[in-house]
Each structure stands twice: as structure tokens, then as C-alpha cells.
Amino acid sequence: MIPVIVLTLIAVTFVVFLGFQVWRRYSVPAGPALAGQLIPIDLDAFQNLTDPEEEAFLKSHLAAADFRGVQRSRIRAARLYVAALSGNASVLVAVGQSVRDHADPEVAASGAEIVQRAMRLKVWCMLSELRLTAALAFPTMLSPSNALASHYLTVTYMASSLPSKLAA
Amino acid sequence: MSSFQHILWLYLWIAPHVLLIAVAVLMFHKGLHKDFPIFVTYLLFEFLQFCILFGLRSFERVPISVYQDIDMFGRVGSIALRFGIIQEMFEAPLAHNIPLRRTVSKMLNRATAIIVVLASIFIGFLYYGTVSSRAFPPYAISQALNTVQCCLLALVFLWHRFLNLRMSPVVFGIALGMGLVAGFEPLMHALKDSIPEQNSRMVDLLQMAIYHCAVLIWVYYAYAREKFTSNVMAAPLLEVRRGAADLGRVIHL
Numbered sequence: 001m002i003p004v005i006v007l008t009l010i011a012v013t014f015v016v017f018l019g020f021q022v023w024r025r026y027s028v029p030a031g032p033a034l035a036g037q038l039i040p041i042d043l044d045a046f047q048n049l050t051d052p053e054e055e056a057f058l059k060s061h062l063a064a065a066d067f068r069g070v071q072r073s074r075i076r077a078a079r080l081y082v083a084a085l086s087g088n089a090s091v092l093v094a095v096g097q098s099v100r101d102h103a104d105p106e107v108a109a110s111g112a113e114i115v116q117r118a119m120r121l122k123v124w125c126m127l128s129e130l131r132l133t134a135a136l137a138f139p140t141m142l143s144p145s146n147a148l149a150s151h152y153l154t155v156t157y158m159a160s161s162l163p164s165k166l167a168a
Numbered sequence: 169m170s171s172f173q174h175i176l177w178l179y180l181w182i183a184p185h186v187l188l189i190a191v192a193v194l195m196f197h198k199g200l201h202k203d204f205p206i207f208v209t210y211l212l213f214e215f216l217q218f219c220i221l222f223g224l225r226s227f228e229r230v231p232i233s234v235y236q237d238i239d240m241f242g243r244v245g246s247i248a249l250r251f252g253i254i255q256e257m258f259e260a261p262l263a264h265n266i267p268l269r270r271t272v273s274k275m276l277n278r279a280t281a282i283i284v285v286l287a288s289i290f291i292g293f294l295y296y297g298t299v300s301s302r303a304f305p306p307y308a309i310s311q312a313l314n315t316v317q318c319c320l321l322a323l324v325f326l327w328h329r330f331l332n333l334r335m336s337p338v339v340f341g342i343a344l345g346m347g348l349v350a351g352f353e354p355l356m357h358a359l360k361d362s363i364p365e366q367n368s369r370m371v372d373l374l375q376m377a378i379y380h381c382a383v384l385i386w387v388y389y390a391y392a393r394e395k396f397t398s399n400v401m402a403a404p405l406l407e408v409r410r411g412a413a414d415l416g417r418v419i420h421l
Contacts, residue, residue, distance in 0.1 A: 003294045004362050007311070007355040014318050014351040018344055021325050025340065090332035097334065112264075119261065119331050120268050126330075127271075 038091050039084045046081040049074050064140075071139035079132045086125035092118035173369070180376035184383040185218035191383065194390040200338055203263065206252035207342055213249060217242035240306070247313050250346060251280070254320045258327060260339050280320065287315040307361070311354035321347045341389020345382035352378050 048054055055074075059067055096114030099107050192211045195201045201208045220238060224230045258276050262269045291312040295305075324343050328335045335343070356375040360368045 001362060003358045004355070006294055007358045010315070010318070011351050011355040014322070014347065017322060017325075018347045018351070021340075022344065025335070093332045115333070116262075116265050116268075119333070120265060122331055123268060123271060 038088050041081060041084050041088065046078070046085075049078045049081065059140075068139050072136060075132050075135050075139060079129060082125050082128045082132065086122060086129070089118045089122040089125060093122065173373070177369075177373060177376070180373060180380055181218075181222070184376070184380045185215050187380075187383045187387055188212075188215050191386045191390050194387070195338075198390070200390070203260065204253070204256050204338065204342070206249060206256050210246070210249040210253060213242075213245055217245070243310065247310065247317075250317055250350070251320075253342060253346065254317065254324060257324045257339050257343055260336065261328065261331060261333050276320075279323065280316065283316050283319045284312070287312045287319070291315065307357050311357055314350045314353045317350040318347065321350065337389045337392040341385050341392070344389070345385040348378055348382045348385070 055071070058070055062070060093115055096111045096116075096118055099111035100115060102108045102111060188211045192201075192208055192215075195204065195208050195211075217238075221235065221242070224235050224238065255273065255276060258272060259269050262272060291308050295308050321343055324339075325335075328339075352375065356371055356378075359371045363371065
């Protein structure tokens with residue numbers, strides 16, 4: 001009888017989850033999620049935090065224990081930046097989606113391109129967060145990557161060109 | 169079985185499978201078969217399986233073991249194809265981004281492997297003591313795989329939520345229908361095992377009714393058209409523009 005009870009609970013939970021998805025699709029408008037604001041990000045500071053040369057400099061000038069402590073602080077700060085980048089990537093996906101089906105094919109193509117690039121940025125942010133979490137445990141073995149900043153700039157630049165295209 | 173029950177049973181067996189063809193036709197009509205080839209294969213496979221089993225049942229000379237073997241083969245095929253469909257749904261938003269599709273595919277494979285192990289342990293614990301042999305019986309394997317599919321379907325919804333992407337109607341419909349089928353199947357198997365033989369017919373009817381609901385969901389979402397509203401959001405766009413102007417001085421694009 002125990003399997004039946006447990007499996008009933010699982011089935012009910014899953015059906016409630018599916019019901020919630022249906023409710024969310026039809027009752028929560030897409031607007032509020034899209035209206036999210038971009039968080040200003042100091043990419044200079046982020047690039048400093050993830051700069052391998054900076055890391056090498058600190059490593060050569062600090063004692064091993066001090067370096068581990070400093071590197072952990074740097075990684076924690078980098079994680080905050082990556083989380084902010086990830087949030088901004090979500091806004092950019094929403095921006096791209098809102099024009100993906102625009103009547104003007106050029107604007108629609110730009111929208112689709114922004115969605116694709118912003119999604120890629122989002123996935124990279126997720127992988128970077130995982131990597132940074134692992135780097136917290138092994139600060140001397142794993143280094144944070146600074147490739148995210150340039151990808152972010154590309155997507156942001158594309159999205160910023162949309163208003164002029166829409167005005168044209 | 170009363171005549172009403174018999175008619176209901178026949179209806180619930182035949183109608184969903186006929187509707188599967190309607191779903192396949194709608195998919196072909198809208199050109200969705202190119203984006204979801206495994207789902208269309210699954211629809212045709214299920215229909216073919218139904219035709220064979222229905223035909224076999226009409227011939228009284230066919231031994232029950234043959235029917236059971238074909239039924240088992242069909243179930244294995246359906247479960248395997250459903251894994252493929254889940255992969256299709258994961259990759260649907262990344263249709264034009266091959267490198268990212270590869271990355272996501274690797275992530276999905278790893279997640280699937282972990283969930284398979286966890287679900288097998290979970291089902292193993294559930295039946296520990298009630299199963300005499302050391303090997304997993306077929307129904308327990310089926311339950312474990314259905315549990316895995318439930319978890320993966322939940323991940324499909326969460327994946328779209330993570331990407332902040334609205335699911336297309338067809339992906340939403342497929343996930344919803346498959347979720348109903350995969351969510352209830354382990355329970356139905358467990359119920360059939362725990363109740364007397366004469367009452368198991370009711371469980372069969374319930375299972376067939378759930379499958380019918382799933383197919384109706386597929387029909388609806390394969391037919392549904394998304395209302396496109398190109399509501400260009402001025403505020404975020406201006407914000408983006410302002411942000412890009414600030415960032416432009418940092419790195420030359």
C-alpha cells in the first residue's frame with residue numbers, strides 16, 4: 001500500500017505543478033516580467049575581477065593564505081556581477097521577444113538575433129556561476145572567466161540599436 | 169463488464185488513437201513536423217501500435233503471450249521516444265543556435281543520468297521487501313523511467329522560465345499532455361497491482377481517460393495560434409540604449 005500512497009502524492013504534486021503552469025500562462029501577463037529594468041553594471045570593475053594578469057600579480061605578491069582569502073573575496077564579487085548580468089540577459093530576452101514578431105522584417109530579425117544572443121549569455125552566466133561556486137572551494141585552481149563582459153556588450157549594443165530601427 | 173462499460177472502453181481505446189492522426193496532420197499542415205520530428209514519429213508509432221494490438225485482439229487465435237510481447241515492445245518504444253521528445257522541447261528555443269544546442273544537450277544528458285540514478289534508487293526503496301528477486305521487475309523499471317520523465321518535463325517548464333521565454337503553444341501542449349501521461353502512469357501500475365483483478369478494469373478506464381485528455385490537449389495546442397502582439401517596450405529599450413552608450417566607452421565594438 002505504501003507505493004500507492006507515495007505515487008499518489010507524486011502524481012498529485014505533479015498535476016498541481018502542471019495546473020500552476022497553465023494558470024501562469026493564462027493569468028500572468030507577459031508585461032510585468034518584460035518591464036524589468038536593466039541593472040547598471042560596471043564592466044571595468046568586472047573585467048578587473050576576472051583579469052588573469054591581475055590574478056597572477058596578486059598570486060606573486062601575496063602569501064598563499066592571503067591570496068586564497070583575497071581570491072575568494074574577488075570570486076564572491078564576480079558572482080554578484082554574473083548574477084546581475086544574468087538578470088539583464090533576461091530583460092534582453094524579453095526585449096528581443098517583444099519585437100521578434102514585428103511587421104518590419106528587419107526589426108523582427110534583430111529581435112530574433114537578440115533573443116538568441118541573450119539566451120546564450122544567460123546560459124554562459126549559469127555555467128559561470130557554477131564555475132565560480134566551484135572556484136570558491138578551490139580558489140587557486142580555478143579562475144573566473146572574463147569572456148562574459150564582451151558577450152554582454154554585443155547583446156546590449158544590438159538591443160540599443162532597436163529604437164532607431166523602430167523609428168525608421 | 170456491462171455493455172456501457174464495454175462501449176466506453178472501446179471508445180477510450182479507439183478515439184485517442186484516431187485523434188493522434190489529427191494531431192499529426194495538424195503538425196504537417198503547420199510545418200511543425202520539421203521542428204518536432206520525434207514527436208510526429210511518436211504519434212505515428214502510437215497509432216501503428218494501436219492498429220496492431222487492436223487487430224490482434226480481434227483474432228482470437230493469437231496467443232496472449234504474443235499480444236503481451238508486442239504490448240511490451242510498444243511501451244518500451246513509447247518511453248524511448250518520449251525521452252527524444254523532451255530533448256526536442258529543451259532545444260526548441262535554440263533552434264538556430266547549434267553551439268548552444270550542443271551545450272544544452274550535454275547538460276540535459278548529465279541531468280538525465282543523475283535523475284535516472286535518483287529515480288531508480290527511489291523506486292527501488294519503494295518496492296524494497298515487496299519484490300522477491302534482486303533484479304528490477306519490468307513494471308518497476310517503467311515506473312522509474314516515468315518518474316524520470318516527470319522530473320525532466322518539470323525541467324522543461326523551468327528551463328523556459330529561466331530563459332524568460334514564453335513557451336510556444338505546441339511545446340506547452342506537448343509538455344502538458346506528456347506530463348499528464350507520465351505523471352499518472354506509475355500510480356496506475358501501482359493501483360493495478362494492489363487491487364483485486366475484477367476492479368482493475370476501472371483503473372484501465374481511468375488510465376485510458378487520462379491518455380484521451382492528453383491527446384485532446386495535443387489537438388488543441390497543435391491547432392491553437394499564438395496571438396502576436398508586438399508591444400515594443402519603450403522604457404527598457406531606452407534603458408538599454410542609455411546603458412550601451414555608457415558601455416561604449418569601455419570597449420570598442
